Amino acid sequence: MLPEACGVGLKPAFFRMILEARPAVGFFEIHAENYMVPGGPLHHYLERIRADHPLSIHGVGLSIGGDGALDEGHLDRLAMLLDRYQPESFSEHLAWSSHDGVFFNDLLPVPYHAGALRRVCENIDRVQERLGRRMLLENPATYFEFEDSTLAEADFISEVVRRTGCGLLLDVNNAHIACVNHHRDVRAYLRALPLAAVGEIHLAGFAEDVVAAGAPLLIDSHGAPVADEVWALYADALSLVGAKPTLIERDNDIPPLPVLLAEARQAEALMDRHVRQVA
Amino acid sequence: MSVQADFAAALSAPGGACPAGLRTWNGSDPARRFGIHRNNVIVSRVEALADSFPVVQSLVGADFFQAMAREFVLLSPPRSPVLAGYGADFAEFVAAFAPVAALPYLADLARLEWLRVEAWHAADATPLPPAELATLLARAESLPGTSFVLHPALRTLGSIHPVVSLWAAHQTDDPKAALQRIDLACGEAALLVRPALAVDVIPVAPGAAAFIARLQAGLPLGAAIDGEPFDLPAALALLIRHGALAGIRAAEDGR
Numbered sequence: 001m002l003p004e005a006c007g008v009g010l011k012p013a014f015f016r017m018i019l020e021a022r023p024a025v026g027f028f029e030i031h032a033e034n035y036m037v038p039g040g041p042l043h044h045y046l047e048r049i050r051a052d053h054p055l056s057i058h059g060v061g062l063s064i065g066g067d068g069a070l071d072e073g074h075l076d077r078l079a080m081l082l083d084r085y086q087p088e089s090f091s092e093h094l095a096w097s098s099h100d101g102v103f104f105n106d107l108l109p110v111p112y113h114a115g116a117l118r119r120v121c122e123n124i125d126r127v128q129e130r131l132g133r134r135m136l137l138e139n140p141a142t143y144f145e146f147e148d149s150t151l152a153e154a155d156f157i158s159e160v161v162r163r164t165g166c167g168l169l170l171d172v173n174n175a176h177i178a179c180v181n182h183h184r185d186v187r188a189y190l191r192a193l194p195l196a197a198v199g200e201i202h203l204a205g206f207a208e209d210v211v212a213a214g215a216p217l218l219i220d221s222h223g224a225p226v227a228d229e230v231w232a233l234y235a236d237a238l239s240l241v242g243a244k245p246t247l248i249e250r251d252n253d254i255p256p257l258p259v260l261l262a263e264a265r266q267a268e269a270l271m272d273r274h275v276r277q278v279a
Numbered sequence: 280m281s282v283q284a285d286f287a288a289a290l291s292a293p294g295g296a297c298p299a300g301l302r303t304w305n306g307s308d309p310a311r312r313f314g315i316h317r318n319n320v321i322v323s324r325v326e327a328l329a330d331s332f333p334v335v336q337s338l339v340g341a342d343f344f345q346a347m348a349r350e351f352v353l354l355s356p357p358r359s360p361v362l363a364g365y366g367a368d369f370a371e372f373v374a375a376f377a378p379v380a381a382l383p384y385l386a387d388l389a390r391l392e393w394l395r396v397e398a399w400h401a402a403d404a405t406p407l408p409p410a411e412l413a414t415l416l417a418r419a420e421s422l423p424g425t426s427f428v429l430h431p432a433l434r435t436l437g438s439i440h441p442v443v444s445l446w447a448a449h450q451t452d453d454p455k456a457a458l459q460r461i462d463l464a465c466g467e468a469a470l471l472v473r474p475a476l477a478v479d480v481i482p483v484a485p486g487a488a489a490f491i492a493r494l495q496a497g498l499p500l501g502a503a504i505d506g507e508p509f510d511l512p513a514a515l516a517l518l519i520r521h522g523a524l525a526g527i528r529a530a531e532d533g534r
Contacts, residue, residue: 063360101358
């Protein structure tokens with residue numbers, strides 16, 4: 001289990017500073033695919049950093065929402081990585097990213113109907129069976145919906161959690177983005193999610209597109225500080241689920257580590273306040 | 280076609296149509312929103328290439344590189360979620376890309392940068408201990424039949440262009456000044472090694488690079504030296520100094 005504290009994404013630019021300054025940080029999170037290489041500096045540093053800190057491994061390429069069966073070769077690489085680093089948590093996305101052998105390197109959306117539900121559950125069953133552990137599934141940031149969806153997103157996710165026993169990685173930024181983009185009440189959405197299954201929370205920044213037909217369109221950019229609305233929603237989420245391991249995600253325009261650690265402190269301050277309220 | 284096949288087709292062509300069956304809450308055209316994914320797909324691939332080929336980018340300029348990379352990423356999309364392997368065939372594309380025909384060295388420079396990426400992520404290995412090496416080198420009679428295991432990160436490249444000098448010029452504070460001192464008519468060869476946590480790009484004589492490549496392919500020392508003349512003791516010393524001799528294959532009889 002990850003600690004009930006705030007972590008940051010581990011980036012190569014931070015390696016030396018982390019080993020030299022040993023900053024106080026709840027945990028580090030890596031993208032699994034970046035470390036699926038035989039050797040070299042990435043593994044050298046990760047081994048040393050992992051020895052000192054809890055670790056979350058977050059996959060971005062398993063394509064759990066894909067039409068076909070999972071890529072067993074990729075699952076093997078993932079199993080090897082998890083075996084080597086023994087992370088406290090493994091998570092992936094409710095999305096697809098590969099089709100017919102081509103990898104799109106994006107988190108593409110899944111329609112919410114019975115067929116997709118069955119497929120996603122089969123894939124998560126397979127992941128959990130192969131890895132021998134429970135995974136967390138992250139709610140997506142989406143920009144449009146499918147005409148053939150028959151379930152609300154929160155209901156779809158609830159059913160996946162119920163059928164597979166996986167946990168929920170509650171991405172508060174994604175929830176905000178999706179609800180703005182689909183003109184929904186994010187607080188109602190939050191309450192409809194299977195909150196008892198939350199194992200981790202993600203916080204990140206978004207970009208705002210110029211007005212699309214009179215309505216704002218938010219993009220999951222991971223390239224900006226956490227926005228005020230997302231902090232407020234995080235506080236709301238904490239009041240519902242209590243303190244949870246929380247990650248400051250930043251993958252673009254990455255600032256120096258101390259800037260991210262300051263955001264992590266801010267999250268932990270909110271965590272402390274809300275835990276006291278719940279208790 | 281399935282919805283995902285429609286998506287894949289739309290994401291794989293520059294002017295591809297937005298898939299059917301999408302909706303927006305306010306009835307606005309979903310094509311614009313779908314465009315976010317199109318942009319993510321292209322931009323993330325181009326960024327992956329820019330990370331792997333910084334000197335190529337620097338030589339042609341960021342705008343030109345973007346345009347060139349955009350053509351490549353649509354022709355040759357990643358086939359694996361592990362993007363460390365993406366760009367292996369970029370040098371071949373550059374070699375055939377007509378707009379850069381005036382820069383004949385560019386493709387070999389891309390090859391050098393790709394070898395650097397490979398060397399960076401290659402498996403780790405422990406160099407042969409000095410005592411073991413000394414014993415081995417002292418046994419003159421069995422040396423010609425000895426095959427070495429070279430460090431998995433080792434790479435060699437021979438070029439009819441001064442690729443090492445061009446690459447090295449871009450590691451300096453003033454690439455323009457350094458570039459002016461390069462004789463573009465001069466061929467060069469490179470040895471790439473990773474003795475610790477960084478990849479070194481070392482200029483070597485073409486004959487030495489070819490020898491090291493034959494050694495890496497598993498030829499015993501006696502057979503590997505056949506070829507363009509080079510300084511054998513210097514080449515072996517270079518390999519030893521950079522921890523590139525990682526083991527010995529089963530010794531064969533001397534020739």
